[in-house]
Amino acid sequence: MAFTKHFLVIFVFLAIFNICNGQGLKLGFYKKTCPSVEAIVQKETARIISAAPTLAAPLLRMHFHDCFVRGCDGSVLLNATNNNPAEKDSIPNQSIRGFESIDRVKSVVEKQCPGVVSCADILALVARDATLLLKGPFWKVPLGRRDGRVSNSTEALFNLPPPFFNITQLKASFASKGLNTKDLVVLSGSHTIGTSHCSSFSSRLYNFTGVGDTDPALDSNYVTNLRRKCSPTDTTTLVEMDPGSFKTFDEGYYAQVAKRRGLFTSDSALLADRKTNAYVRLQATSKGSTFFKDFAKSMVKMGKIDVLTGNQGEIRRTCAFVN
Incomplete structure (x- = not known):
């Protein structure tokens, strides 16, 4: 019993720390040192997405994957070193595209403001701007993140x-990062854009429990189609x-999940909890959807997870390598 109470105290402390640690961030952080940074990032991101609209989803996902490992410190952008595979080499990240796009934006920013803006901040801004370019919500991004120096595939x-x-x-998983159940169901809505390889969900179609069966949580017509x-x-x-609108950020994802057509087990799982189920059905049917407002709020919250600020970390000259 004593061990359980001790564990809970530590867990709550870590969850609170995850949120409070973001207090070093602020709006207009580069007002004096690089006042045009957001305009530069927005312009370059627009060029990238205009040429390759399908990159928006991976760039948004990259920010999520960065924040869930060591916090939002740009560690997902680092290349491996001798005897140390990096985060981007880990199985969950091997399908992510767009690292060269972040490098491209960073290069343009460096020409204007050398050694000032972190790769972690650039990634947070690109994720926001890419979402907006696919008709998604806008949110103000608090800045001031520093870049981490460690990236490990196992983590x-x-x-x-x-x-x-x-x-x-x-x-x-979300609670361990200081995110609550609503954040979980809201951020899952990012699956309204993008695609996935068959291998990420094919077991649901052909061998769900190891005996050649199909996941009963999936709509049978959807199974046939897949x-x-x-x-x-x-x-x-x-x-x-999100079939039919995977290049448009909208509430369509929730309509699919409500029809038992969530592509992943993690999508279908949202119907198994009272709170997440209620949110899914509200966004799937409500004409006055709150999804955009909720998504913006949860993205700001996620972007503050375990950030490095002040004298912590560094400002990388190139995003793939420590200085």
Whole structure:
């Protein structure tokens, strides 16, 4: 009993620390040192997304994956070193694209304001701007993050919630980062844009419990449709996460989940909890959706997880390497 109480105290402390640690961030952080940074990032991101609209989802996902491992410190951007595979080499990150886009934006910012703006801040801004360019919400991004110097593939594997997590595991994963159940269901809505490889969900279609069965949580017509696209061993085909509007940030994801057409186990899991289920159905049917407002709020909250500020970390000259 004493051990359990001690564990709970530590868990609550860490959750509070995750949130409070973001207090070193502020709006207009670069007002004097690089006043045009947001305009520069917005302009360059627009060029990137205009040429490749499907990069918006990976860039948003990259920010999420960065924040869930060591906090929002740009560690997901670092390349591996001798004897140390980096986060980007970990299985959950091997499908992420767009690292060269962050490098491109950083390069433009460096020309204007050398050694001033962190890669972590640039990633947070790019994620916001890419979302907005796909008709998603706008949110003000508090800045002042510093870049971390450590990136480890094993940490990514153990900190990022995989697509096969159930609702209990998802809630625990988010809680460990200071995010609550509402943040979980709101941030899951980012699956309204982007695609996924068949291999991330094919077990739900062909071998859910190891006896050649299908996940009963999936709509049978949806299963038939997905089987037409994905064979049991397909590792290359991409499937839209929000069919019909995967290039538009909207509430369509929740309508799909409500119809039992969430692509991942983690999507379907949102129907297994009273609070997340209620939110899914509200956004799927409500004409006055709160999703955009909620998403903006949760993104700001997520962007403050375990940030490095002040004299911590560094301002990397190039995002893939420590100085």
